Amino acid sequence: MTMLDSIPTMLATLAAAAPAESAPSPAGFWMPVGASTVAGDVDFTMDFINWVCGFFLLLVTVLMVIFVVKFRAKPGDAIRMGGPVHHTGLELTWTIIPGILSMAFFWFGFKGYLDMQTVPKNSFDVNVTAMKWAWNFKYPNGAQSEDLYVPAGRPVRLILRASDVLHSCYIPAFRVKKDCVPGRTTNIWFQCDFPTGLDVDAAHALRCAEYCGTGHSNMNRKVYVLVQEDFDNWVTKQANWLDEVPDSELSSIAGPKLYARCAQCHSLDGTPGIGPTWKGLWDRVNGGAGSDGKFTDGKGYKDIIGPGKEFETPEAYIEDSIWNPGKHVVAPFGNVMPTFKGQVNQRGAEAIIGMMKSLDQFDAKGKPIAK
Amino acid sequence: MSTISTASPAAAPHGGHTADENYLNCSRGFLSWILTLDHKRIGVMYTVSVLVSFLVGGIFALLVRTELLTPGPTITDSAETYNQWFTLHGAIMVFLVIIPSIPAALGNFILPIMLGAKDVAFPRLNLFSYYLWIAGAVLAVTSLLMGGFDTGWTFYTPYSTTTTAGGVIPVVVGVFILGFSSIFTGMNFIVTIHKLRPPGMTWFRMPLFLWALYATALMQVLATPVLAITLALLVVERSLNIGIFNPDMGGDPVLFQHFFWFYSHPAVYIMIVPAMGIISELIAVHSHRHIFGYKFIAFSSIAIAMFSFLVWGHHMFLSGQSGLMNVMFSFISFSVGIPSAVKIFNWLSTLYKGTISLNTPMLYALAFLFLFTIGGLTGMHLATLSTDVHLHDTYFVVAHFHYVMMGSALIAMVGGLHHWWPKITGRMYDEKLGMIACGFVFVGFNVTFFTQFMLGSQGMPRRYYDYAAEFQTYHVVSTIGSYIMATGFFMTAGYLLHSLFHGRKAPANPWGGRSLEWQCASPPPHFNFDETPAVGDCYDFSVVKWDPKQQGYYVDRSADPEIAKAEAERGHMHM
Known part of the structure; x- marks a missing residue:
């Protein structure tokens, strides 16, 4: 076994010798707190690369500074013609050593990656x-x-x-x-x-x-x-x-909790956002002011909501908009909203619609106003 | 024996043949510029356009850095606005600045003169490339008027095909057209280098800048069409809803990433390889010393160009592509590091026993050596799979590629601009201000970007408008660094502009170079050389002599037997 072959083994022994951690590894200069089983290996590889790279950066910088200081031209200096212009041994040295070191980096990264890729059976x-x-x-x-x-x-x-x-x-x-x-x-x-x-x-x-x-x-x-x-x-x-919330308090308790997901795009007080504000939304879909509001396909609420139309009731329309938001997009907004199918169920939709119907009982952040 | 003078060259050489006529004053008027077929004027127009774009891209960079001074809103309360800023910064710097900066701007000016030729092989195609560049830039501006774009410079689908920002299609078409500008320049350079080399200039007598431009041109011609196809598909998907990348329409977003990086990884080397060529020239000329390991530097450019086509997958380690592919791409990625290391050590050895003139171009070359070493070495962390998982898409990557693309490619461009400034403009800039400004840029750069390595390894993802309070100190330091760097660049702009009007006239050969561009007047005459001169070893500085009368160097052509030999061969060929 050559000297170089034994290096990974030596390093592995060193790593194994470390006692099993009893607490997450603390944040250092480079890496943050490490709290998973692979963190130790990743940080070790990172340190190894850092030390090797640090050495080469230092080597290049120090040589550069020495050469520049030593061979700096002073007025009247003759041009030195002395230095060699080719040296096969040197060229091979600085091809092979970086080659070997990068293979070492590859090896450590590869081994660590295998651990990350192999999901244990009992996960x-x-x-x-x-x-x-x-x-x-x-x-x-x-x-x-x-x-x-x-x-x-x-x-x-x-x-x-x-x-x-x-x-x-x-x-x-x-x-x-x-x-x-x-x-x-x-x-x-x-x-x-x-x-x-x-x-x-x-x-x-x-x-x-x-x-x-x-x-x-x-x-x-x-x-x-x-x-x-x-x-x-x-x-x-x-x-x-959601099932444990009493029916009578569905909109006041479950509504705001679900609304937290909607708040990034839909305001409650008319503030312009990424999606339409909920303020006045119920009136609009329920045939009140603004009910002729246009979708991007030119239709209005009146064209799709009502007996015999696409949605029998405004509730059905809102529910469907939560699950299939791209079907009818209100102009001038973009088709941005993801579907919440599988995340908000029938009961959740009921809670949200209940909240929309009684927005005067909530503040701008969606907190129920104390009575 | 020639000697070194650190005294600034004073008056220009008067006398000589047709003393005052040059490419700048041989014809006048706006049309004589915009319809010119002269590679030098086209090079100057490219240089001006690229520098203006650099200013615009730099302003967006400063806006981004300023916004990041505090978590949450600082100078804009809109994340969309911030997203547009960093997208514009990236797209402008990559497609309008760095890719064309060295080949199209400096390369256009220098390449034919280095060959002793009167122009590139296809002068009309050259002018057409420039107008394609202009068309691409105009479309980018148009996209701003149509609502801008917020896709990041990478245009990843399905975000780019579904975002509501209105300017995506014009900018993508713009980049498509810029690609053709790049392809035509590459083709032009390949043919020019193959067909127009002067007597005596065998492949291994070419200045290393030409080797680098040749390797770059190969990559431009082979890789850029893939980008063009990719962008065309993107436009088709976005405008006609034909599903190629969007899974809702039966496409695959990872396919886009494969296509995109198949171009854009070689593109990284389209940016850095010509920079390496400049550094080879700068270090040899300002050390007055034969370049060390010529063949290794030349071949390493070609090796990098080849390997660059095989490593695109390392941009996609976390994209969901198979683990086996990740392992192979990781392995091959390390191979690119080796030719880069070879270059660094050869440049370092060139300094050894040189006679180093510490002037502005040389300072930029030394800055390059330091910054490129960091940029290259931090590539190790990212090619290594297990550490890349943590560092991918964080500020560590941002820092890494800024060290390579800005700290190396752009710094080399600025160094080259100083090196050839006397040749291009016929004027000397203020050396002392040049060195001070270089200091500002170097310090500012490191303060800005070294900080971002820690920011990234501590867990801050890139392209964030808002961030956790724990990262603020790093961001403040980084932003201060960007202001220091900006100060350096504004100083540079100031003294370079000043030199145009008040600078001392430049001698033909202010630094002691011996490739052919230093053997014609500064600025060069319209046709560069009356007859293509024969050349010898362009890194043999023993025949470069100092002429106190002109306060510049000259190449004693009679002292080089190789030139005489090449001349004799030409005579033979003519018979």
Whole structure:
């Protein structure tokens, strides 16, 4: 075994000798907090590349400064004709050494990547849908959330989809990232052994990393890592929250909670936004002022809502707009809204419509006004 | 024995043949410029156009940096406006500035003179390329009037085919047309280098700038048509709703990325390879020293041009393409690093035992060496799969490609502009101001972009209008750096413009170069040379002598036996 062959083995031994972590690795000069099982390996590779590159940068800079200082022309200097103009040995040296080092980089990156690509069999699956400009996390029991909640100490697989344009799911603390591609399914997995609880400050950031327009930088959510028992409680409660809201308070309790998803584009007080404001919306669709408002295809509300028309009732129209937003687009707005089919069910739509009908009972942010 | 003078060359050489007639004053009037077939005038028009675009792109960069001073709204409360700014910054800098800057602007001026030719092989095609560039630029402006575009310079689908911004189609058509400008320039240069080399200039006697322009031209001709096809498909999808990239219509967005990067990765080398050619000239001439490892530098340009076609997939490690492809693309990507390392060490060795004149062009060349080393080395982090997963689409990538595209390609362009300024304009600029401005640019650049490496590795994605408070310190430092850099560039604009009117007249050969452009007057006469001169080894500076009377150097052609030999061969051929 040559000296060079043994280097990876030596480094691997060093890495293995490190004690199992009992807490996330703290943020350093380069890398942020590292809280997943692959973070240690990624950070090690990063450090290795940094040291090698740092050495070469220093080498080039120091040689450059020395040569410039030493061989600087002074007035009256004769032109030196002494230096060699070719040296095969040197050329081979600086071809082969960078070649070997880059193969080492490749090897470490390749090994680390294999670990990231190989999803453990017992992973806990979460379906993720990215859309302009929100995340939807759907758990095996049907629960849904806008922040991500995962159990600690077991592999979690995120099955990534996008409903409109490209997005990218990035959790810096776990060193994972993958594009969410419309029409395709991709996935990433991670395991985090350190619970954060429901503390928003301890939770990790989840960001969108692929440019997706106006709200790209607002697709920031949190990742909460819960011990298994807490997670089970949370996910059970989360699955049933809408059903547990009493019918009489559906619009006042469930309405605002669902509206939080709509608030980026639809204002409640007439402020212009990416989509039509909800102020006066109910009157418009219900035959009141502005009911001849035009869609991009030239039709008005009156043409599609009413007995015998496309929608029997205004409620049916609104419900359908939540599920199939591209069917009738109100001018001058663009066809921007993603579908909420599978995320907002019949009962959720009822809550939203109830809220639209009684907007005077909410403030501009969607909070119920205390009676 | 020739000697070095650091005294500034004073008066221009008077006397000689047809002393005062040159390409600038041989004909007058607006039409004599816009209808010119002279490669030098076309080169000047390109240079002016590219520099104006650089100013516009730079203003957008400053707007972006200023907006990022604070999280949330700073100077605009609209994320759409910010998105348009960074899109315009990127698209202008890539398509209107960096790609044409060295080949079309400086290359057009210098290439035929370096060959001792009277013009490029196809002068009319050359002027047509310029007007295609103008047409592309006009369409880009039109797109602003039609509602702008917010797609990022990469035009990724399905965002670009569904965004409500109204200016997407005109700008895409504009880039399509700019592509043809680039293809025609490339074809012109390939033919010119093949057919118009002077007696004695074998392939391995070519100045390295010509090798670099040749490698670039190959890439322009082979890669740009793919961009044209891709953009045409994009326009078809957006305007006629024919599904190619949009899955709602049966297309595949990842296909767009393959097409796009099949052009745009070679395009990175279309930007950097000519810059490397300039650096080879700058370092050799201002060190008054034969370039070290000529063949390795020449072949590494060709190697980079070849490898550049095989690595596009590293832009798509996270796009959902297969893991096996990622591994292969990662492996091949490292191969591009090696010819770049070879070049760096050869340039470094050229400094060894040179006689280094520390002037503005040389300072830019040294700045290039440092910045390109960082730009190249940080490519390692991104070619390595496991670290790229974390760094992909973050500011680390932004910093990396600014070190390569701006810190290397544009810095070389500015260095080359200073190097050939006396030749192009016939005037000397203020050397002291030049060096100070270079210092501002160098310091400002590093403050701006080195910070962004940490910003990215700490987890800040690119193209963000709003960001977490923890990143603010980095952003403030980076923005201050951009102001320092802007100060340097405005100073440069100031003293260069000043020199046009008040600069000392330049001698034919102010630096001591020996390639052919230094053997005709500054500025060159309309037809460059009466008869194509024979050449020897263009990096053999032993025949370059200092002439105190003209305060410039001259090439003692009688002292080089190779020139005599080449002349004799020409005589033989004529018989």
